[in-house]
Amino acid sequence: MTDHTTLRQEIEAEQRHLDRVYARLAQLRHSAVLAERDGYQLARVGNFGALVERDAMVFHAARRRHTLDAEHEGLVFGRLDLRTGQVLHVGRLGVRGEHAEPLVIDWRAPAAAAFYQATAAEPAGVVRRRVITSSGERVTRISDDLLDPAAAPDGMRVVGDGAMLADLSRTTGREMRDIVATIQREQDEAIRSPAGGVTVVSGGPGTGKTAVALHRAAYLLYSDRSRFAGGGVLVVGPSAVFVDYIGSVLPSLGENAATLHSLGSLVEGVEAVRTDPAAVAAVKGSLRMRRVLERAVRDQVPDAPDELRLLYRGELLRLSGAELERIRTRALPPGARRNEVRRAGFDGIFAALWAQAQELRVGRLPDQRSFEDDIAERPEFRDFLRAWWPRLHPRHVLPWLARPERLRRYTAGILSRAETRLLAEAYRTSGGEGLTVADVALLDELDHLLGRPMRPARRRRDPYQLVGGVREVTTYADRQRSARSDRDTAERPADYREYAHVVVDESQDVSPMQWRMLGRRGRLASWTVVGDPAQTAWTGDPAELSRAQDKALGRRPRHEFTLTTNYRNSAEIFAAAARVIREIAPDLPLPVAVRATGVPPVELVVPAEELPDAVREAAAKLLTEVEGTVGVITPVPRRDEIASWFDPAPDPRLQVVDTMQAKGMEYDGVVLVGPTEIRAGSAAGVRTLYVALSRATQRLTTVEPT
Ligand SMILES: Nc1ncnc2c1ncn2[C@@H]1O[C@H](COP(=O)(O)OP(=O)(O)OP(=O)(O)O)[C@@H](O)[C@H]1O
Numbered sequence: 146m147t148d149h150t151t152l153r154q155e156i157e158a159e160q161r162h163l164d165r166v167y168a169r170l171a172q173l174r175h176s177a178v179l180a181e182r183d184g185y186q187l188a189r190v191g192n193f194g195a196l197v198e199r200d201a202m203v204f205h206a207a208r209r210r211h212t213l214d215a216e217h218e219g220l221v222f223g224r225l226d227l228r229t230g231q232v233l234h235v236g237r238l239g240v241r242g243e244h245a246e247p248l249v250i251d252w253r254a255p256a257a258a259a260f261y262q263a264t265a266a267e268p269a270g271v272v273r274r275r276v277i278t279s280s281g282e283r284v285t286r287i288s289d290d291l292l293d294p295a296a297a298p299d300g301m302r303v304v305g306d307g308a309m310l311a312d313l314s315r316t317t318g319r320e321m322r323d324i325v326a327t328i329q330r331e332q333d334e335a336i337r338s339p340a341g342g343v344t345v346v347s348g349g350p351g352t353g354k355t356a357v358a359l360h361r362a363a364y365l366l367y368s369d370r371s372r373f374a375g376g377g378v379l380v381v382g383p384s385a386v387f388v389d390y391i392g393s394v395l396p397s398l399g400e401n402a403a404t405l406h407s408l409g410s411l412v413e414g415v416e417a418v419r420t421d422p423a424a425v426a427a428v429k430g431s432l433r434m435r436r437v438l439e440r441a442v443r444d445q446v447p448d449a450p451d452e453l454r455l456l457y458r459g460e461l462l463r464l465s466g467a468e469l470e471r472i473r474t475r476a477l478p479p480g481a482r483r484n485e486v487r488r489a490g491f492d493g494i495f496a497a498l499w500a501q502a503q504e505l506r507v508g509r510l511p512d513q514r515s516f517e518d519d520i521a522e523r524p525e526f527r528d529f530l531r532a533w534w535p536r537l538h539p540r541h542v543l544p545w546l547a548r549p550e551r552l553r554r555y556t557a558g559i560l561s562r563a564e565t566r567l568l569a570e571a572y573r574t575s576g577g578e579g580l581t582v583a584d585v586a587l588l589d590e591l592d593h594l595l596g597r598p599m600r601p602a603r604r605r606r607d608p609y610q611l612v613g614g615v616r617e618v619t620t621y622a623d624r625q626r627s628a629r630s631d632r633d634t635a636e637r638p639a640d641y642r643e644y645a646h647v648v649v650d651e652s653q654d655v656s657p658m659q660w661r662m663l664g665r666r667g668r669l670a671s672w673t674v675v676g677d678p679a680q681t682a683w684t685g686d687p688a689e690l691s692r693a694q695d696k697a698l699g700r701r702p703r704h705e706f707t708l709t710t711n712y713r714n715s716a717e718i719f720a721a722a723a724r725v726i727r728e729i730a731p732d733l734p735l736p737v738a739v740r741a742t743g744v745p746p747v748e749l750v751v752p753a754e755e756l757p758d759a760v761r762e763a764a765a766k767l768l769t770e771v772e773g774t775v776g777v778i779t780p781v782p783r784r785d786e787i788a789s790w791f792d793p794a795p796d797p798r799l800q801v802v803d804t805m806q807a808k809g810m811e812y813d814g815v816v817l818v819g820p821t822e823i824r825a826g827s828a829a830g831v832r833t834l835y836v837a838l839s840r841a842t843q844r845l846t847t848v849e850p851t
Pocket residue numbers: 309312313322323324327328329332348349350351352353354355356357677680712713808809810811839
C-alpha cells in the first residue's frame with residue numbers, strides 16, 4: 146500500500162466522523178427550532194435538570210454552528226488515540242451523539258488538555274495525536290505525532306508532516322487567526338492556568354502572548370461561564386489598529402461575551418488614537434498627574450460668577466467673590482467629589498443668604514424653608530448656581546490644563562518646570578486634533594475625582610428581544626441566563642465598569658496612570674497580564690510603573706509563565722531584530738525563531754529626496770513577493786506624511802502604521818522607514834526599533850534616508 150493510499154484512507158476515515166458530527170449538529174439545530182416553536186412549556190415537563198442541560202446544549206450547538214458557518218473554520222481539528230484504546234475527537238465545541246456519547250470534546254474541556262500537553266517524553270496516555278485540517282465540511286489534511294510508539298496497536302498508521310509548521314507558513318491576513326488547533330504545551334499551561342489571581346505571561350516577540358491571552362479568555366468563559374459571562378471579561382490592547390487586528394479571534398472561537406477595548410477607548414464615548422511623543426507620554430502617564438488633577442478639580446470653573454446679587458423684598462442680598470469662595474471650599478473638603486457634594490455648596494449659599502436677610506431685617510421675612518423655596522424658584526438664581534457650581538464632566542476639566550496660568554498653579558511643586566513646559570506645549574499644539582491615548586487615563590482619573598451625579602436608571606431591555614435582527618435560539622437555559630444577566634445589569638451601577646476578568650495585552654506599554662484606569666475596572670477581577678518588558682516604550686520612572694501595576698493587581702496570587710518560541714518571524718528576520726535589542730540588553734533571554742526562509746532582510750540606504758519612491762518601490766516589491774499583508778512602519782511624527790505617499794492605496798493588503806500602532810501587529814512583509822530616526826526618537830528608541838523589526842513573518846526591508 147502506498148503512502149498516498151494510506152493518507153487517503155485515513156482522511157476518508159476522518160471525513161466519516163466529521164460527516165457524523167455535522168449530521169448530528171443539523172439534528173440539534175432542528176430540535177432547537179422545534180423547541181423554540183413549542184414555546185417554553187418544555188421546561189415544565191419531564192426532568193428539570195435534563196431539560197436545562199438539553200436546552201443549553203442545543204443553544205450552544207446552534208450558536209456555535211452559526212459562528213462556524215460564518216468563519217468557515219474546521220469544527221473538529223484533533224484526535225487522540227489513547228492507550229486505553231479510546232478515541233477522542235477534539236474540536237471547537239462539544240457535541241454529543243443521540244445516546245450521549247461524545248462525538249467531539251470541546252478544546253477547553255479537561256479531557257482535551259492532553260491534546261496540547263502530551264509530548265513524546267510525557268505522553269500522558271496518548272499514543273497518537275492527530276491534527277485534522279478541514280475546509281468547510283471537508284477534511285483536507287491530517288498530520289500525526291506518534292507519542293508512545295511502544296503502546297501503538299498493530300496497524301496504527303502515522304501520516305503527515307507537521308501541522309504546526311504548515312500552519313505557521315500560512316499567509317497573514319488583516320485579522321489575527323485563532324491557533325486552537327496548534328496550541329503548544331507551554332502556551333496551553335498559561336491558557337489553563339487557575340482562574341483566580343493574576344496570570345502573568347511574558348515572552349519575546351512572536352511567542353504567542355496575544356494568542357494565549359485571547360484563548361485564555363475563551364477558556365475562562367467556558368470553564369466558569371456564569372462567573373465570567375455574567376461579570377464580563379475585558380480585553381485591553383494598546384491601540385485601535387491592534388484591537389481591529391485581534392477582534393475576530395474570540396468570535397472565531399465562538400465567544401462574543403468579552404469586551405475588547407484599546408487604551409484609548411476605555412472611557413465611554415471616547416475613541417482616542419493619537420499618541421504623544423515619549424517624553425510627553427511619560428509626564429501624562431506619571432502618577433504625579435493624579436496630584437495635578439486633584440488641584441484642577443478643586444479649582445474655580447473659568448468664568449465663574451464673581452458675586453451674587455439678589456433683590457429680595459426690596460433689599461439687595463449680596464455675596465462677594467471672597468464669600469462665594471469660602472462657601473465653595475467649605476463644601477468641598479479634601480477628598481470630596483465635586484459633583485457629589487454640589488448640594489452642600491448650594492446649602493452653603495442658602496444659609497449665607499438667609500443669614501444676610503436676617504441681618505438686614507428684611508420685612509415680612511418668612512421662615513427659612515419658605516425663604517429658600519422663594520429664591521430657588523427664581524430663574525436668575527438657578528442660572529447662578531449652574532454657572533457657579535456646574536455639574537462637571539471630565540472633558541470640561543481636562544482643557545483647563547491647556548491654560549498656562551492654571552497649569553502652572555496645578556503643577557507647582559509636583560512637576561519640574563521642564564515637564565510643565567512639555568505639557569503646556571502638548572496641549573497648546575493639540576488644538577483641534579483631539580485627545581491622545583494618554584489623555585484618556587487622565588479623563589478617567591478626573592471622572593473618579595469629580596464623582597458622578599446620579600443618572601436616571603436605564604430602561605430594562607427586553608430579554609427576548611431580537612438579536613441582530615434574527616431571533617436567537619431561545620431555550621429555557623437561555624432565558625434563565627438572560628434573566629440573570631438583566632438582574633446583574635440592574636444591580637450594577639449604571640456606569641458598569643467592573644469586570645470579572647481583565648486581560649491586559651502589551652502590558653509593558655501601560656503607563657502608571659493607565660494602570661490606575663485599568664485597576665478601577667478590575668477591583669474584584671482576576672487578571673491575565675501579558676507583555677514583554679524588552680518591548681516597552683515607557684521612558685518614565687520604572688519604579689513608579691511597577692508600583693502602579695502592583696497596586697492595580699493587588700495582592701492576588703500570581704502565576705507566572707514564560708513563552709520561549711517565536712512563531713512569527715523567520716529566523717533571518719528575528720536575527721536582525723535580536724542584534725538591535727542585544728545592544729542594550731546583551732544577556733536578555735530571547736525566544737528561538739523556529740522557521741527559516743533563507744531570505745535575509747534587505748537594507749536600503751537612499752538619498753532623502755528619493756525616500757518616497759524608494760519606500761513605494763520596496764512596498765510594491767513585497768506585495769508581489771508575499772500573498773498576505775504588507776505593513777509600512779514609520780517613525781511616529783512621519784506617519785501621515787508617509788501614508789500620503791500611498792494615496793490612493795495601491796492594494797488593500799497594505800497598511801501604513803507608525804511604530805506605536807505597530808505594537809502587537811504582524812505582517813507578511815514589512816517596509817521599515819527610517820530606522821535611525823526611530824532609534825533616536827526617544828529614550829526607548831532602541832526598544833521601539835526592536836518591536837518594529839520583529840513584525841514580519843517572511844520579508845523585511847529597511848529603508849534609511851541619508
Ligand atoms: N501555537 C501556535 N500555532 C500556530 N501559530 C502560532 C502559535 N502560537 C503563536 N502563533 C502565531 O505566531 C504569531 C505571533 O503570535 P502573537 O502575536 O500572539 O505573539 P506575541 O507574543 O503577542 O508577539 P509580540 O510580543 O511581538 O506582539 C501569530 O501569527 C500567531 O498566530
